[in-house]
Amino acid sequence: MYDWVFYYAEPLVSSSKNNQKNQRSTVAYLLRVLADVFFYLAVIGTLGTTVTLIFTDESLSRVNSWPVSTAINKVVPYNIEIATLLPIELNSRSTSMINRGEIRFSSSDWPHYSLIYLVLLYVKLLIVVFIAHFLRHIFYSVENGQPFTVKSYHRLKYIALLLLLMFGYSLTYSFLHHWYIMNYVGLAKGEFVSSIWTLIITFKDFQLSEYQMLLHNKHSLVLVYCAACVYVLALVFREGCRLKQDSDSIV
Amino acid sequence: MPIIVNLDVMLAKRKMSLTELSEQVGISLNNLSLLKKGKVKGVRFNTLNSICSVLDCKPGDILDYVDNHE
Helix, strand or coil, X not given: CHHHHHHHHHHHHHHHHHXXXXXXXXXXXXXXXXXXXXXXHHHHHHHHHHHHHHHCCCCCCCEEEEEEEECCCCCCCCCCEECCCCCCCCCCCCCCCCEEEXXXXXXXXXXXHHHHHHHHHHHHHHHHHHHHHHHHHHHHHHHCCCCCCHHHXXXXXXXXXXXXXXXXXXXXXXXXXHHHHHHHCCEEECEEEECCCCCCCCCCCCCCCCCEEEECCCCCCHHHHHHHHHXXXXXXXXXXXXXXXXXXCEC | CCEEECHHHHHHXXXXXXXXXXXXXXXXXXXXXXXXXXXXXXXXXXXXXXXXXXXXXXXXXXXXXXXXXX
């Protein structure tokens, strides 16, 4: 217990006593503590999810929701009759251009739904845990005043790869839901339109008729941009590591 | 590498050990040992200045160039 307290309190005390602020940056220390908290929360979340899934029978929700849009029709707002096991609730939030909302549907007909849900959930949780794990080590190296190491370069590279994996996860998540909704959720009148390959929906590309319902995506290019930025940072760290090695070999 | 470090020759001429030089110059023994073996990528002018002043020599006495092709 006391070791754990001194582990977090000691850098602040020693930096004030020995004036070692150059060696141990307070900002890096706080970031490292935040990353530690984030990491432990992610681990606890993963373990908690596992325990919940083991000991709770009805842990997996059988009712899902998905964002959709319909065309403008002021006379008949949605013009779509729904014939599913659960009634679809369409909550319009914006009526300026199109009718946006969410459909709620039953996933009881989804084959192997529980398995797919579990795999996707654990992939997401593990990605978060590993990103937090790599981040805390990078902050720790910054705190120690030696950020330009080969390990930091590899960790940043892995974070970029994990962010790309997260994008792949969200793409898969969207794809599976579009597939299920288009094949298993029936509309008595009208049809679903998928926008799975559209990363940015402009609605100029989708000329929706009054009987069409556009399925939105839950993935975005932001993760790819973040991965690219982190990878560039990893390359900067690799160059910094090389320069540091050169500097160390000059007497 | 065609640059040869003759620090051991100069130390022998001055009858000085590497430890003594390290203490007088203010450079770690490890770094001076690496310099003597020629296992460094460069030498700072400050370091060269200190070594030359202690050993009372010129940089050319410590560093030499030998063409590998000859």
